[in-house]
Amino acid sequence: MTDTDPTASEKTVPEKQDASGAGLDARLVVERPPFRLDVTLTAAPGDVVALLGPNGAGKTTALRALAGLVPLTDGHLRLDGAELERVPPERRPVGVVFQDYLLFPHLTALDNVAFGPRCHGVPKAEARAQAAGWLDRMGLAGHAGAKPRRLSGGQAQRVALARALATHPRLLLLDEPLAALDARTRLEVRAQLRRHLAEFEAVAVLVTHDPLDAMVLADRLVVIEDGQVVQEGTPGHIARHPRTDYIAHLIGLNLYQGQADGHTVRLPDGPEITTTEELTGPVFVTFPPTAVTLYRDRPAGTSARNLWRCEVAGMETHGDQIRADLTGELPLAAGLTTVAAAELGLHPGAQVWATVKAAQTHAYPA
Incomplete structure (x- = not known):
């Protein structure tokens, strides 16, 4: 086969950790009979990996396992060379942006962002100063004193992202980060999120059902079906070479599998x-x-x-x-x-x- 991208064969291979052991190296095995998740993920610092798959495929379970909210049945989880399987969630260098953001309703935007540094022992004044800096980077300096109920969906999403980044995580997890937004806000916030992820120097993993979110935000896609990785690679390579009906439907292609003999492909039942x-x-x-x-x-x-x-x-x-x-x-x-x-x-x-x-x-x- 002649591929239009001369490096496509290289791009299907996941990025490995560098020689120093920096980045993510995980095999996530979670048994919840009759369901079994068995997913291997590797990523270098600066990589953005999107987990795609139908409902019930195991994407959110994988994300929660990375966060420590779901225990591993087997496998391993190493981040920058450190074993995290037995480290409690609150002690992991992991930031999480949940689908519903889960901002503290009684705290202002400033204090929501300052919460993480405070939990890590940063004095109150310094934590609030750091939080103010993060809100400024998110374009929300004028909303520091607002409580979540007074924020728009896009503003709340950016506050949640600032709160996750304020602890300087080595792994950033985003669970359907744009799902709660209307179409117009989604377009604007997607562009902003892409910029912030491009500046993030550690590993980011996001779960999404939206192929456009995945294509725009991620360097690499990992497609999960029935708890298993069925395909992974760059967005461009997967868009050109889908290998399951789910992926083909997602990107809008008719897909068939058969036996080729020259220019003729014979289908099993067609x-x-x-x-x-x-x-x-x-x-x-x-x-x-x-x-x-x-x-x-x-x-x-x-x-x-x-x-x-x-x-x-x-x-x-x-x-x-x-x-x-x-x-x-x-x-x-x-x-x-x-x-x-x-x-x-x-x-x-x-x-x-x-x-x-x-x-x-x-x-x-x-």
């Missing part, structure tokens, strides 16, 4: 797909929904090498397009404009022909 790449053996094939062209009658004279008879199973609005889910010779998702859907008279149960040009497919070894 038809053949003609691809641009010439490969042999087990492969994945992807193409975006927008690569699919639909016809009510079998098209004549089309240059598309792939043609399948399908039935519309369902339709939904997807951004400024209509996403049609198709069953039949090849189950797939097709993206088309509202006007095109109306002109075709699409509705659940409608019979259609779907075409995809070979040039719009992408095949790579499984």
Whole structure:
């Protein structure tokens, strides 16, 4: 296979700790029958790692295990060379930003941020001075005296981040840090959070359901399904080479696995797909929904090498397009404009022909 990124094969390998042992080295095993989490994570200082996965995959359990809020059944947890498995949560050099922020409602923004340094023995005046500095860095100097109920969602998120950073953690954990924000605030705070994470010199691990958050904020993605790591790599590499249906759906691609013989990929329970790449053996094939062209009658004279008879199973609005889910010779998702859907008279149960040009497919070894 020829990859458009010449370093992609290197990028699929997680960053290892440097020779000094700095960074995160963990194997997190948590048994909660019938569920079992077994995830290995490594990261160097300055790395931002995003944990992605469907509900119940084990992302939050992994984050809580790193924080010490869930005990390990097996494995290890080393941070900058120090063993943390038996260190209580409050003594770990770990900062946490929870999904709901969990700011102390009776304390001002300033005292919320000063709380961490105070717990580490910093005198009150000095802790408050440090907190004022962090609020200034977050653009919140004018809100130091405000209590959480008077802060907007974006302001509360930044206070929670400042509180986590004020203790100078060697590991920063963020649990769905933007989930509680509305769409407009999310856009602004995502940009601010990216800047702060870029300046953070230790390891950051974030859990998110949002692929855009992960793509924008993280250097590396770790995808977890059923308690196991199923794929990891840079955002760009994973976007080009999804290896599970969950990942393909997340980034908006049709994904198939089959046996390649030259430009033809034979699917186990479906038809053949003609691809641009010439490969042999087990492969994945992807193409975006927008690569699919639909016809009510079998098209004549089309240059598309792939043609399948399908039935519309369902339709939904997807951004400024209509996403049609198709069953039949090849189950797939097709993206088309509202006007095109109306002109075709699409509705659940409608019979259609779907075409995809070979040039719009992408095949790579499984």
